[in-house]
Amino acid sequence: QKEVEQDPGPLSVPEGAIVSLNCTYSNSAFQYFMWYRQYSRKGPELLMYTYSSGNKEDGRFTAQVDKSSKYISLFIRDSQPSDSATYLCAMSPNAGGTSYGKLTFGQGTILTVHP
Amino acid sequence: DTGVSQDPRHKITKRGQNVTFRCDPISEHNRLYWYRQTLGQGPEFLTYFQNEAQLEKSRLLSDRFSAERPKGSFSTLEIQRTEQGDSAMYLCASSRQGPYTFGSGTRLTVV
Numbered sequence: 030q031k032e033v034e035q036d037p038g039p040l041s042v043p044e045g046a047i048v049s050l051n052c053t054y055s056n057s058a059f060q061y062f063m064w065y066r067q068y069s070r071k072g073p074e075l076l077m078y079t080y081s082s083g084n085k086e087d088g089r090f091t092a093q094v095d096k097s098s099k100y101i102s103l104f105i106r107d108s109q110p111s112d113s114a115t116y117l118c119a120m121s122p123n124a125g126g127t128s129y130g131k132l133t134f135g136q137g138t139i140l141t142v143h144p
Numbered sequence: 145d146t147g148v149s150q151d152p153r154h155k156i157t158k159r160g161q162n163v164t165f166r167c168d169p170i171s172e173h174n175r176l177y178w179y180r181q182t183l184g185q186g187p188e189f190l191t192y193f194q195n196e197a198q199l200e201k202s203r204l205l206s207d208r209f210s211a212e213r214p215k216g217s218f219s220t221l222e223i224q225r226t227e228q229g230d231s232a233m234y235l236c237a238s239s240r241q242g243p244y245t246f247g248s249g250t251r252l253t254v255v
Binding site: 033035037063065070071072073074075078117119130131132133134135136137 | 184188251
């Protein structure tokens with residue numbers, strides 16, 4: 030079993046829809062949680078990061094972390110065709126006093142927002 | 145600040161050949177990471193440098209792989225005696241403190 034599980038999709042939604050992306054994990058040492066967006070043939074681009082449990086909002090994006098359930102989510106409101114990409118969740122423990130170290134990624138969810 | 149730069153963007157090589165990739169991190173970033181991403185998968189950690197010291201290596205990094213970061217600036221990743229299973233996107237990332245910034249990657253195809 031992988032440490033981080035993410036439904037690969039693909040997910041196809043109409044423009045303006047609310048999108049929900051999710052990951053589950055098994056390693057309780059994970060403390061930092063991130064969502065990256067990756068366009069085709071590009072490197073991942075950081076969208077959101079959170080520490081421990083709770084919610085964080087940035088524009089149309091909301092990240093939620095529920096450590097008790099080992100479950101994280103990313104919500105995209107008013108989705109746009111430009112949001113079409115692969116979305117990767119990533120996690121890191123707080124190891125050795127460093128805030129960020131090795132990341133463990135989910136498989137990625139392919140999202141298509143059609144006009 | 146031009147971001148994390150990786151060179152080359154694409155590399156096609158014959159099985160058994162050696163290849164070397166270069167990563168130039170963001171100038172003030174002291175931490176540098178290499179990841180490998182295969183089609184349909186998330187990136188997998190390979191190795192991590194803090195300044196010039198290589199602090200962690202994944203067991204994915206077999207004896208055929210070696211990474212260096214002389215003088216704590218740019219880094220190179222060399223793969224010796226390439227195999228078809230080495231075909232992947234090799235991603236470099238850098239950070240100072242906090243989330244890191246990825247480069248666009250080097251796509252390796254071993255034929």
